Amino acid sequence: MSIKTSGLHHVTAIGGDPQRNADFYLRTLGLRLVKTTVNFDDPGTYHLYYGDQSGRPGTLMTFFPWKDAPSGRLGTGQATTTSFSVPESSIGWWKQHLGQAGVEASQVTNRDDEDVLTFRDPDGLQLALVAHPQGDPRDPWDTALVPAEHAVRGLHSVTLSVSREDATAGMLGDLGLDFAAQDGNRFRFTAGDGGPGALVDVLVTPDAPQGLVARGTVHHVAWRAPDEPTQASWRAELVDRGVNVTSILDRQYFRSIYFREPGGTLLEVATDEPGFAIDEPLLELGRALKLPPWLEPDREQIQAVLPRLDLPSENDMAGTDRA
Template structure:
């Protein structure tokens, strides 16, 4: 393809209780809630966005929290791990911090020259904190985790597949190139190849097929700089025989969706216009924001959504 992504835009997963979800990502991981809105396709459900101070592309993990959601199953055909970038030398601090929060973590691993600490969120979503040996220049959110240890943004995602060839071919077509292999794990990188640009393809032919529900990833989004690039990208994908959705207005970016051959749902999302499109930077996440087509139903939607209590640190100007 003539267009190549610069890296990850966001990861979206399904959760259970929204307050439990917010408590974990705000208090334990130290991210900022940058947008409180509804799932545009299911307005009776929240869509919660967590990221850095401004919710910049590449910092974001988002959730559809459904209190009555059944538990999912990790397996092939889905993204089975989401990793965040933390500063070199921070893994020991994170082990102690998580233990103080009552959160179990796995033994520290070394992978591709990086320190990796595995854990799960309250719904069982697989996460990793990865300390890259080179500095990550992205500015952290200085909230409930000290800035010197705080998450810098997404590091990578892992896709589990039964066979890698077709998935690898599509990734290369998106400008995400093979860089290394460790056993059955193949690493691909977009853009400059640093944290926030990486995807690992894990070949697991004996694993069961995954079931997308609570505690699993719904989709992985890659960056497009603007709508013109996204449209050109869509035309190339369709021309190559890929089943792609129409462009959808997500208010804070525009999106198209399609599946890679291994089964994972992918999205291409624009960097523009961003999360300050409908509220000031200092007030991000504080109020329920809805797109114009849902505003007539605001009161009905508000009544259907449970109350969220957020720490004061989420809004420094509050």
């Protein structure tokens, strides 16, 4: 087996009102909007990418926000919780911060020696903040509302809900993940060196309803490939194993292939290259609507359809200066 992903690349979900989405992820969660673009397959809606200062793989949460999208339903066959990594000493700060922002959060629980705080975004997407006891060395985005000492370091893990675990576990093994631990009906798998950003939990809930992917649910989970030749090799290997994989698609900031794991969740393998600074400077990430070359001729029509999006100062590197 040659496939060996190093961890999560991004998680993509379906949101509602784009302005409300941006305000929550920029101001409440303290992430940076690193790219404002459109859904390349449906350019009548935004595709918003949130992450750290430069949008490194493993820090990214992205959204297709449709203002009038119907609500989804959590259940089997989908990723039901997206977890972010925060410093071990910051869970109490986050509990207070979320409360001040009007976000109802759970009591802090401990699972696998990690403190966990769960809550939902304005569209009902299930999220968690997790403090890993060994820490997380990734540098955070620093804002006045969420200072660096407490800020999100990046993705921690995703939870896949399935009716049975064997086939899903097999697919995760095909991607190079290793079984790490079991806690009741929760099975943990690790990629690469393990730790935050390289974890997936498989939650077995045979009596749960089938999930419905719509507003407030995850659309797909993406895993990292270092470059295009590696991705092409992995795709060929998956095809040889009988997996129904898409062709390699140009997503401008990375290349992608998509397929479903046997439990039903849509997975992606995305390249680390070329990144988000290929069409705008680091200082200006996310400020302007960026379109791929094949959609640029339609810019006027696309902009006429998209709702206005005003970014708060927390997305401006100059606006993070609290001196």
